[in-house]
Amino acid sequence: MSNNLVLQTDFGLSDGAVSAMYGVAISVNPAIRIFDLTHDIPQYNIWEGSYRLYQTVAYWPEGTVFVSVVDPGVGSERRSIVAKTAQNHFVVTPDNGTLTHIKSSIGITAVRIIDETVNRLPRSGESYTFHGRDVYAYTGARLASGIITFEEVGPELPSDSVIELPKPEASITDQVLTGNIDILDVRFGNLWTNIDRILFQDLGAKYGDSFEVTIENDTRQVYKNIMTYGRTFADIHLGEPLLYVNSLDKIGVAINQGSFSKAYHVETGASWKISIRKIAKIIGG
Structure with a gap:
């Protein structure tokens, strides 16, 4: 030991x-x-x-x-x-x-x-x-x-x-990637999903690409917006949302220097779903 x-x-x-x-x-x-x-x-x-x-x-x-x-x-x-x-x-x-x-x-x-x-x-x-x-x-x-x-x-x-809790798996259907909000990065309010980086790349994701992100609690839509896939928080303007790879090689959702979970009252668990769809890159801003 x-x-x-x-x-x-x-x-x-x-x-x-x-x-x-x-x-x-x-x-x-x-x-x-x-x-x-x-x-x-x-x-x-x-x-x-x-x-x-x-x-x-x-x-x-x-x-x-x-x-x-x-x-x-x-x-x-x-x-x-x-x-x-x-x-x-x-x-x-x-x-x-x-x-x-x-x-x-x-x-x-x-x-x-x-x-x-x-x-x-x-x-x-x-x-x-x-x-x-x-x-x-x-x-x-x-x-x-x-x-x-x-x-x-x-x-x-x-x-x-050994007893296990229900643990949904992320999947892709018709080019829409669906997963769950597993946990919060509590201090900063970022969302950590159950979506692996490798699965996310099956959407053809590259840094700078734009994605439509939808978050639902059961069947109630909580959030829907376009955001950028960035390497770091510095890749976007202050207050803007982004997708990123967190420290566990999963996809995270954040607001640069803001709390995403508090801004949109997002929580965690099997009822909190996230859907990600690649769209044409947004130019400007």
Whole structure:
């Protein structure tokens, strides 16, 4: 193991919950290295927790252990698991869909259910509402520190039994590329789609080309306009919209030095659709 433990939750930092997780991990091993992925996942938003793992995990060294706690079903019959990825990272999490993007994009090679008779904070057995501290931080710290092996987490489960959220795929029909708004680049308000750059290039896209972009929420049209495909934000004027390739090699939608999501009240998820159609290049402006 790498001795690295990375934490992600929807707890925020306004109380002591995250600090308690730190304390448990350090009590397991004072030399453990703890990092925050984020604690600002919107409350109960399993989809966003899944996406942020996908956005981050591949950039960490092999053996890194991630603890992801977005757990609206805490205390219920949902399973507590540790998954080993195809790139030899480990994710400690409730089995509620948090592994959706990792499973489809990176791959999961093995899964074990956490044996709480062994891998649970001592003297916490009567508490059922803070598994992030009592089960996940404790197990994650033991695994990252080499106190337990992956095999000692608990019984093995079939990898295909891991719960997945619905995850639509982008496609092209009659030269119209359709996808979803998967997530926001939160601080800047850019939209990140599920459209791969390579699929986008099947439209014959080149930098400087013009595209008609339509965004719908279910069947309600929220936005429709012409925008340029740019290499960088500097390729367009201040306040203009553009299509670009984001840091995950997906197509993004932005306003140069503005928040697209706030300007047009765009959110994320399976009901938020985007359609892109190439048009004759707009001259002038």
